[in-house]
Amino acid sequence: MNYAPFNEFRPKLEKQYENAVYSTENCWSEEQLRQAWETHKQQNPNEERLLARAFLTALILKHAPVGLEPFNPFPGKFQHYNLLAEDLKAGYVLAAEKVPGYTNGTDIELGIHWQVDRSHVAPDWKLLSKLGLPGLIERAKKGSSPFHKAVVMVYEALAEFCRRVAAINQNPVYEAIAEHAPQTLHEAFALAYVLHDAIEFAGEEVRTMGRFDALYIEFYRKDLETGRLTRESAKELIKFFWIAFYARYQGKRFGKNFCFGPDINELSYLGMEAYYEMNIVDPKLSVLVRDDMPQDFAELYARCIRDGRTAIVSLNYQVVVEGLIRHGRAPEDAAEFVPIGCYEPAVAGKEISCSGTTHVYLPIPVLSVLNSGNEYATFEEFKNAYLEQLRTICTIMQEKQILCDIAWKYVNPVPLLSGTFDSCMENERDISNAGALYNTSGTGIFYLADAVDSLEAIRYMVYEHKLCTLAELRQILKDNWQGHEKLRTIALRKTAKWGNNNPRTDELAVEITAYISKLLFTLPNGRGGTFFPSIYGQHVVETGKVVGAFPSGRLAGEPMSKNMDAVIGMDKNGITALMDSVLKVDMRQFPCGTCLDIMLHPTSVRGDEGIKVLTSIIHTFIAHGGSGIQFNIFDAAVLRDAQVHPEKYENLQVRVCGWNVRFNDLTPEAQETFIRQAEAL
Amino acid sequence: MNEARYIDIKRFAVHDGPGIRTTLFLKGCPLRCIWCHNPESRFPQPELAIHYPKCTCCGECAKVCSCHAIVNGVHEFKRDACKACGKCVDACPSGVLEFFGKTITVDEAAEKLLEDRIFYADGGGITISGGEPLLHSGFCAELLKRMKAEGIHCAIDTCGNVQWAAFEAVLPYTDIFLYDFKCADSAKHQRLTGCGNELILENLKKLNATGKEIEIRMIMVPEHNMAEDDLKAAGKFLAPLKSISAVRLLAYHSLARSKFQAVGHPDTMPDVPSPDADTLEHCADILRTYDVTVINSLK
Numbered sequence: 001m002n003y004a005p006f007n008e009f010r011p012k013l014e015k016q017y018e019n020a021v022y023s024t025e026n027c028w029s030e031e032q033l034r035q036a037w038e039t040h041k042q043q044n045p046n047e048e049r050l051l052a053r054a055f056l057t058a059l060i061l062k063h064a065p066v067g068l069e070p071f072n073p074f075p076g077k078f079q080h081y082n083l084l085a086e087d088l089k090a091g092y093v094l095a096a097e098k099v100p101g102y103t104n105g106t107d108i109e110l111g112i113h114w115q116v117d118r119s120h121v122a123p124d125w126k127l128l129s130k131l132g133l134p135g136l137i138e139r140a141k142k143g144s145s146p147f148h149k150a151v152v153m154v155y156e157a158l159a160e161f162c163r164r165v166a167a168i169n170q171n172p173v174y175e176a177i178a179e180h181a182p183q184t185l186h187e188a189f190a191l192a193y194v195l196h197d198a199i200e201f202a203g204e205e206v207r208t209m210g211r212f213d214a215l216y217i218e219f220y221r222k223d224l225e226t227g228r229l230t231r232e233s234a235k236e237l238i239k240f241f242w243i244a245f246y247a248r249y250q251g252k253r254f255g256k257n258f259c260f261g262p263d264i265n266e267l268s269y270l271g272m273e274a275y276y277e278m279n280i281v282d283p284k285l286s287v288l289v290r291d292d293m294p295q296d297f298a299e300l301y302a303r304c305i306r307d308g309r310t311a312i313v314s315l316n317y318q319v320v321v322e323g324l325i326r327h328g329r330a331p332e333d334a335a336e337f338v339p340i341g342c343y344e345p346a347v348a349g350k351e352i353s354c355s356g357t358t359h360v361y362l363p364i365p366v367l368s369v370l371n372s373g374n375e376y377a378t379f380e381e382f383k384n385a386y387l388e389q390l391r392t393i394c395t396i397m398q399e400k401q402i403l404c405d406i407a408w409k410y411v412n413p414v415p416l417l418s419g420t421f422d423s424c425m426e427n428e429r430d431i432s433n434a435g436a437l438y439n440t441s442g443t444g445i446f447y448l449a450d451a452v453d454s455l456e457a458i459r460y461m462v463y464e465h466k467l468c469t470l471a472e473l474r475q476i477l478k479d480n481w482q483g484h485e486k487l488r489t490i491a492l493r494k495t496a497k498w499g500n501n502n503p504r505t506d507e508l509a510v511e512i513t514a515y516i517s518k519l520l521f522t523l524p525n526g527r528g529g530t531f532f533p534s535i536y537g538q539h540v541v542e543t544g545k546v547v548g549a550f551p552s553g554r555l556a557g558e559p560m561s562k563n564m565d566a567v568i569g570m571d572k573n574g575i576t577a578l579m580d581s582v583l584k585v586d587m588r589q590f591p592c593g594t595c596l597d598i599m600l601h602p603t604s605v606r607g608d609e610g611i612k613v614l615t616s617i618i619h620t621f622i623a624h625g626g627s628g629i630q631f632n633i634f635d636a637a638v639l640r641d642a643q644v645h646p647e648k649y650e651n652l653q654v655r656v657c658g659w660n661v662r663f664n665d666l667t668p669e670a671q672e673t674f675i676r677q678a679e680a681l
Numbered sequence: 682m683n684e685a686r687y688i689d690i691k692r693f694a695v696h697d698g699p700g701i702r703t704t705l706f707l708k709g710c711p712l713r714c715i716w717c718h719n720p721e722s723r724f725p726q727p728e729l730a731i732h733y734p735k736c737t738c739c740g741e742c743a744k745v746c747s748c749h750a751i752v753n754g755v756h757e758f759k760r761d762a763c764k765a766c767g768k769c770v771d772a773c774p775s776g777v778l779e780f781f782g783k784t785i786t787v788d789e790a791a792e793k794l795l796e797d798r799i800f801y802a803d804g805g806g807i808t809i810s811g812g813e814p815l816l817h818s819g820f821c822a823e824l825l826k827r828m829k830a831e832g833i834h835c836a837i838d839t840c841g842n843v844q845w846a847a848f849e850a851v852l853p854y855t856d857i858f859l860y861d862f863k864c865a866d867s868a869k870h871q872r873l874t875g876c877g878n879e880l881i882l883e884n885l886k887k888l889n890a891t892g893k894e895i896e897i898r899m900i901m902v903p904e905h906n907m908a909e910d911d912l913k914a915a916g917k918f919l920a921p922l923k924s925i926s927a928v929r930l931l932a933y934h935s936l937a938r939s940k941f942q943a944v945g946h947p948d949t950m951p952d953v954p955s956p957d958a959d960t961l962e963h964c965a966d967i968l969r970t971y972d973v974t975v976i977n978s979l980k
Contacts, residue, residue, distance in 0.1 A: 486739065489774035501796060574693035576701065576797045604695045607980055613695050616803035620701075624799050 003073055006239040013072065013243045014250065020077045022065035023168045030081045033063060037083060049094065050413040050430055054150035056087055057202050057416060058157035066164050073186065073240045075169045076194045078161065080201050088203050088412060095407035102403035108546055111364025112397040116404045116411050117354040118204050119254075120341045120442065121431065124349025124420040125210030128195060129188050129219075132181030133159045136419055145428040147435075151419035158198055158416070165194075184228060185219040189241045195416065200248075203412045207341045208257040209245075209283070210348060213268040220267050231270060238274040242283050251281035255311065255659040259338050261288035262317040264297045272300045276309060281653050281660040284311035286339040289622050290318060295615070302614040305631050306605050310653055311660035313343050313595065314618050316587065316627040320345045323591035327521060327532075329438065342658015343628040344442055344534055344593040349421060352431045353532055355442030355592055358401050361543065362451035362512065363550055363560075365389035366458070370474055370551070379463040382470075383455060383508075387515055394443075394516070398523045398531065401441055405526025409433040440532035441525040442592045445516055447537045449561035452498040452509045453552035453570065459504075460495040461487070461551070477549040480556045491553035499566025500573045501580035510584050517589035534592035535585070536563045536628075538657045541669050559673050562657065563595040563628075568673065569680035575600070579621055587627040595628030596621075597655065601681045602635050630655050636678035639663065643671060685820040686782040688722050688812065690793050693800075696978070698836035698859055698896075700805025703794050707820075708782045710813045711842045713875035714863065715949040716902050718937040722812035723946070727765035727782030730943040731758055736777045742769040760945050781944070787823045794828065806834025806856070815839050818847035825854035838898075841881035848888060857894045860885060862928075864906040865914035873905060882918065889922040897925055902933040903953040907964055916971030928968060929976045930961045 012019075028036070040055055041047075047055075060080050067077030095102055095116075104115040131139065133155055140151040159178040166174035173186050174194075182188040192215075196206050223229035229237070245256040260268050275285060287301055305312055324334035329347055337345040344355035369376075369385045376382040409432040418424040418431045429435035461467040467487060468476065481488040496504040513535065520531035537560060544559040552567065561567045564582050571578040575598050582596050598617065605613050614631070621629050632655050642649040642663050652663040654674055663671065686708040691697075694704040709725035710717075717723065721730055736756045742749040745768045748759045756777075770778045785793075794807045801807070807828055814821050814837055825835045837851055838859040862885075863878070864870050870878040888895060897919060901907045919925060934955040941948040956964075958979035965975040 486741075486774055489737075493774060493776050574691070576693045576703075576800050579800075580796065604693070606978070607976075609695075609699075612804065613701060616701050616800065616805065619803055620800045623802075 002233050003236045003240060004071065006236045006243075009071060010243065013240065014247055016069060016072060016244065016247045017077065020067045020069070020079075022077070022079045023068045024065065025168060026164060027065040028063040033059065033081060033083065036063075048146055049091065049410055050150050050415065050433075051146055053087070053091075053202070053413050054153045054415050056084060057198070058153045060084065060201075061154070061157035061161040061198065066161070066168050068168055070169045070171075072169075072244075073173070073237065074190060074193050074244045075165050075171060075174070076190070076197060078201075084201055084203060091411040095410035098410050099403050099407040102407040103400065104404065105400075107396075108361075108364070108543075110368070110393045110396060111361035112393050112400075113359040113361075114397055114400040114404055115357060116408050117357040117442075118412060120207050120344065120355045121199075121204050121352060121414075121417055122206055122208045122210065122338065122340050122348065123195060123199065123417050124422075125192060125215055127349055127420050127422075128191060129182060129215055132191065133162070133177060134179065135181055139425060140419055143425065143428065147415070147418070147424070147428045147430060150413070150415040150430075151425075154198075154416045155419060158194065161198075162194060182219065183222075185216055185223050185234060186237060188216055188219045189237065193241065193244060199414060199416050202414050202416055204414050204417060205254075206256075207254075208259060208286075208338050210259060210338055211261075211288075212258040212271055213260055213265050214263060217265045217267045220270075235270055235274045238271055239278055242274070242278065242280070246280055246282045249282065251661055252665060253659075254342070255282040255284040257286055257339060257341075258283050259286045259288060260301075261293065262290035264294055268297060269300060272297070272304065276300075276304050276307070279309055279651055281311055281662055284313075284659055286343065287312060287314050288317040288320075289314050289618065291623065298615045298619065299611050302611050302618070306610060306614055306633065308633070308651065308653055310631055310633065310655045313339070313628050313630040313658060314622065315339060315343060315345070316622045316625070319587050319622075319625055319627050320591060323588035326588055327591050333437075339593070342536065342593070343595045345591060346440075347438055350423065350436060351438035351440065352436040352527075353438070353440045353442050353592060355444070355532070355534060357404065357441045357443070358397050358531065359444040359446050360390070360394060360397065360516065361446050362390075362516075363447050363454055364547070365393060366451055366454045366551065367477070367548065370458075370470060370477070373474075375470060379459040382458060382463075386455065387512070390512075390516055391519060394519055394523060394531075397443075398525070401531075402524075402526035405434075405441065408527075434527035439525070439527035439529035440592070441527070441529065443520050443531045443533050444537070445513070445533055445535045445590075447540075447543075447560045448509060448513070448535060448564060449498040449567045449570070450550055450552060450554065451512065452505050453495070453567055454550045455508055456497070456505050457491045457495045457551040457553065461491060473551060477551065480549045481553070488553050491551065495552075497552075497566060497570040497572075499571035499578040499581050501577040506581045506584045509581070513585050514589060532592040533590050535590050535594040536657065537561060541667070541673060563597055565597050568677045575617070579617075579626065583621070583624050583626055587625060590627075593628060595630060595658065596626065597630055597632065599632045599634060599677055599681060601678075602633055605633060630658075632674070634674065634678040636675055636681070639671070639675045639678055643668075643675075683820070683823065684784045684786045685817040686725065686727060687785050687790075688719065688781045692797050694808065697808040697810060697838060698806065698857060699834070700803055701797070701800040702805045702808050702836070703797050704808040704810050704838075705785075705790055705794060705824075707809065707811045707814045707817050709816045710811055710840065711816065711876065712813070712840050715873055716900065716905070716933055716951055717949075719812070720937065720941050720946050721781040721944045725816070727780065728944050729758075729760075729763055729765055729769070730779040730781055730940070731756065732777050732779065732939075732943055734939075735775055737775055739774065741772045741774060742778060745769055745772045779943075787820065787827060790824050791827045794824075794833075795831065798831070798833065801833055804834075806836060808836040808838055808859070810838035810859075813840050813843060815843040815847040815851065818843070818850040822850040822854060825851055829854045841884045842876060843880075843884070845884055845887055848884060852891060852893065855893065857896060857926075858888060859896050859898055860888070862897045862899050862915060862919070864911050865918050866911070869906070869911075885922065889924045892924055895922070895925045897928040898931060899928060900931045900933055901956050901961060901964055902951060903956055903960075905951060905953070907956070909967060912964055912967040913971075916968045916973060919968075919973050920971040925973065927974045927976050929978055930965055931978050932956050932961060
């Protein structure tokens with residue numbers, strides 16, 4: 001089968017959501033849909049939230065207008081009139097009623113964040129490909145609980161939706177996926193796409209599409225054998241598939257994850273080639289690196305990174321698996337992890353890790369201890385008070401998060417998702433009601449470098465060189481270092497900084513991270529699991545704006561440090577020293593993920609020799625226990641030029657945290673942050 | 682020789698030989714190339730560099746040493762009186778003052794160079810550069826011997842203008858020589874570097890005869906050494922030398938100009954633009970007609 005030339009349709013495909021045209025055949029009007037929903041609610045005033053949500057989802061899938069897009073191998077839009085999103089608000093109201101004290105929020109004074117996380121889930125893609133919709137329906141029909149009923153309701157509606165899409169767009173692929181498990185690559189992609197979109201409209205963000213090469217290799221091989229596809233037409237099909245994910249947000253949100261490896265096959269190469277050719281900010285790729293990765297594949301994806309397709313993170317397969325096993329996953333489960341967010345591993349189809357539920361801002365407790373007014377005779381005492389304060393805030397965070405965990409089932413049960421989980425089918429519970437086998441609450445440990453540098457600055461200035469007292473430092477920070485420029489210069493230039501392979505800071509980092517990892521694993525959450533630590537750091541500009549000055553010399557309002565990185569411009573000994581520092585932390589303590597950003601100047605990775613430099617960096621980092629690693633490759637002068645002439649740089653991508661955006665779409669402050677970092681190279 | 686003066690240790694060096702390397706830059710050089718990119722490495726003795734644009738005129742340096750004074754908001758420095766004691770560097774809170782020419786022992790250098798050893802495994806290693814490292818051949822030999830014992834790939838980056846005995850000292854422990862070739866004509870070489878090239882070319886032939894791998898490095902300076910005749914003469918000389926694995930063309934740039942000011946040397950940097958990739962490729966094509974492998978560092 002040949003597909004239309006992708007490049008010809010690309011501009012249209014990029015706008016397939018915003019320019020969607022809906023068929024009026026065989027569907028209900030907005031008024032009819034709203035009427036049916038209102039009637040249902042009136043007739044079933046005390047209906048369980050799970051069933052109400054299932055009813056509304058099914059109603060829309062069965063009757064809402066369907067997109068008319070015969071040019072697209074992956075149609076499947078529906079006009080939902082925002083009904084599911086509107087009803088989510090009702091869910092939050094219900095949760096507040098049912099769970100007194102439940103909130104979503106951030107306490108910047110304490111340095112914690114908590115929430116019902118509706119953005120880090122994924123169905124069991126493997127099972128979906130194997131059973132297809134009819135298989136999932138059949139399995140759910142064996143049970144009689146309300147949960148089973150809800151699953152049957154939504155999957156039958158989804159099958160009906162596929163039939164309507166098929167009819168309106170004359171697309172037999174969609175007819176096929178309504179009737180049986182997928183048989184071809186096109187069917188397998190289409191099924192994943194429709195379930196993905198349905199779950200997202202039902203209010204949960206699907207953050208990974210699973211292991212791309214493993215999931216689809218057999219379909220691809222079979223299609224080649226039967227002559228249905230050639231290598232080239234399969235590559236076109238992949239592009240049509242991926243562009244649909246780009247089209248949803250056009251690079252303005254976090255992005256969709258497709259995972260590659262650890263087993264590299266023909267489809268890994270084909271997919272990576274397609275990705276290179278597309279040159280796109282979203283989807284993003286995670287590559288699971290194991291020591292047997294073929295060098296030519298490593299070079300293929302390094303070439304993507306080198307040539308500006310930087311939406312790729314490498315994860316250490318072995319270290320993640322060991323970390324998951326160490327923290328209670330069965331070895332066969334751990335082996336099946338996928339990154340379920342930017343870089344947060346979770347067991348596919350068995351774990352709901354909600355990796356965005358909670359954050360701890362590591363530098364804030366340094367300020368809390370300093371501002372307590374207590375005196376500490378030695379640095380050791382100060383540091384112990386810091387660790388104690390960390391414990392205190394984690395406990396407060398836990399109390400708040402437990403209420404969120406309990407509230408989730410009132411906010412948004414998602415049988416479309418839970419129906420793929422074996423454990424949910426067995427225990428008759430939705431994932432929002434602790435139905436998964438592993439129910440963890442991810443905690444992002446944020447801004448490590450700021451905390452370490454601040455503690456070290458206190459040790460140097462207050463305790464070792466007695467340049468100021470704690471009380472004086474308290475006042476200096478309150479004054480945002482004004483009038484103390486000389487001391488600030490000392491703080492910035494003379495005190496050791498994280499990221500330079502300096503034992504003073506690195507030992508502090510190792511101690512703090514080990515302490516908080518151990519602590520979080522002892523704290524139960526509200527869904528029968530525990531907290532689940534990761535080291536990353538986002539919202540560096542936004543948080544920085546509302547946080548005061550630090551002992552490290554940072555001024556109030558300046559950006560915070562990102563991920564496991566050094567504070568911008570403070571890693572003065574080059575990237576190998578930065579990696580040497582990072583590698584001292586045992587990543588197995590952070591099975592919910594860690595990430596290091598490496599910024600390189602284009603001249604250091606030029607030519608074929610440059611590709612080898614990149615693969616060496618990744619390989620060495622991973623061979624020595626590092627885990628997540630990602631790149632930005634910039635020349636500061638180019639970034640400056642892009643600020644002045646954005647039209648010349650429409651394809652210039654930047655890796656923000658675990659996602660990419662076009663440089664032109666960044667706020668001026670965020671642009672400035674990247675430029676400062678590039679200038680420090 | 683158990684110690685040498687050095688100017689820098691650069692980690693993640695990817696332009697000083699194959700793979701990811703750490704490069705030790707030793708101090709002292711027999712040449713005075715007008716385009717020198719490391720003027721702080723020329724003299725063997727220690728020197729103070731002052732990065733004037735960063736100076737806040739806080740006066741901390743003047744408190745510890747009378748060579749410094751802040752006069753009417755200007756940082757004045759009596760270079761002739763400076764004993765390079767380094768006290769002012771410690772006193773400066775802003776990183777304006779930099780001391781070039783600290784001594785380093787073989788033990789210290791070995792420890793530093795091994796810090797990044799995990800990154801060398803994938804085809805990288807260590808490089809000793811300068812200045813001219815072979816002015817410290819005894820030190821280099823000891824250090825390289827130590828590195829070889831650790832299984833590390835070793836490179837020497839040399840201008841070649843040293844006694845042959847210096848090469849002999851390091852030969853057993855060096856995997857690759859990065860050998861500068863500024864221009865083939867000796868009179869012109871004299872004008873551009875302050876020194877004729879007879880010894881350099883003779884050493885290159887001798888080195889070639891040992892069979893050690895050599896990478897030739899030619900910095901291309903517009904209007905100075907990249908005319909067709911220059912390149913043809915170079916190609917003709919280099920072609921018969923079969924130990925040369927490649928000739929790498931590097932592009933001149935004037936980024937080091939501020940360093941001349943910082944160390945108080947007269948600025949001799951040519952006022953010419955940096956050649957672009959296509960220009961280098963044109964040069965490469967001329968050299969290639971002599972059957973040498975040429976790498977364009979801008980491609």
